[in-house]
Amino acid sequence: AQTVTQSQPEMSVQEAETVTLSCTYDTSESDYYLFWYKQPPSRQMILVIRQEAYKQQNATENRFSVNFQKAAKSFSLKISDSQLGDAAMYFCAYRRRVLFNKFYFGSGTKLNVKP
Amino acid sequence: GAVVSQHPSWVICKSGTSVKIECRSLDFQATTMFWYRQFPKQSLMLMATSNEGSKATYEQGVEKDKFLINHASLTLSTLTVTSAHPEDSSFYICSAPPGLAGGRMYTDTQYFGPGTRLTVL
Numbered sequence: 001a002q003t004v005t006q007s008q009p010e011m012s013v014q015e016a017e018t019v020t021l022s023c024t025y026d027t028s029e030s031d032y033y034l035f036w037y038k039q040p041p042s043r044q045m046i047l048v049i050r051q052e053a054y055k056q057q058n059a060t061e062n063r064f065s066v067n068f069q070k071a072a073k074s075f076s077l078k079i080s081d082s083q084l085g086d087a088a089m090y091f092c093a094y095r096r097r098v099l100f101n102k103f104y105f106g107s108g109t110k111l112n113v114k115p
Numbered sequence: 116g117a118v119v120s121q122h123p124s125w126v127i128c129k130s131g132t133s134v135k136i137e138c139r140s141l142d143f144q145a146t147t148m149f150w151y152r153q154f155p156k157q158s159l160m161l162m163a164t165s166n167e168g169s170k171a172t173y174e175q176g177v178e179k180d181k182f183l184i185n186h187a188s189l190t191l192s193t194l195t196v197t198s199a200h201p202e203d204s205s206f207y208i209c210s211a212p213p214g215l216a217g218g219r220m221y222t223d224t225q226y227f228g229p230g231t232r233l234t235v236l
Binding site: 042043044045091095099100102103104105106107108110 | 156160
């Protein structure tokens, strides 16, 4: 069974600083996606970044980047130049690379950004 | 971009009544939709997979008779919480993969609805 683990329930970062959120997962599959979703107080799920397991290169999206270690089954999110608007719950998620497949979510990390 | 809507966004009902929540894909056809439940300060837990034209697939521990799912068309799935009780109070979120759209097969994308907050008194 697939499991996703986020070991940091809550983290804080100073505005303009860098923070890294951790995620590990367990799967016997070789072809899958990993995601980081942001859930602000509105509770709308917002895709932050996506990584295809078959790609060795780490995904980046502006201030957001990941460190994908497939062998270690680790998938961390780095947020650079943190902004007040980054404050939210962040969920790591796994999904098999199969059409119409479901997500497995981690327990989430609440990120606080201090001005 | 593709949008998924949910209605209502917030509903309050009395214990023992039934509540229907709609999930619509606005600019794409969704043969499959997923229903999640999220308790305060917790993660999203998959409840069931809704399939157009066939029965929904429920996750282990989810009561089929309690949470009725109907995928009425390629753009609409409904979740009915029957005989709701206070412990059913939660945030319900649907998601939908666009699948084949505009000649392209989307295996990597799903769109989430904005969620429905259910409060049972």
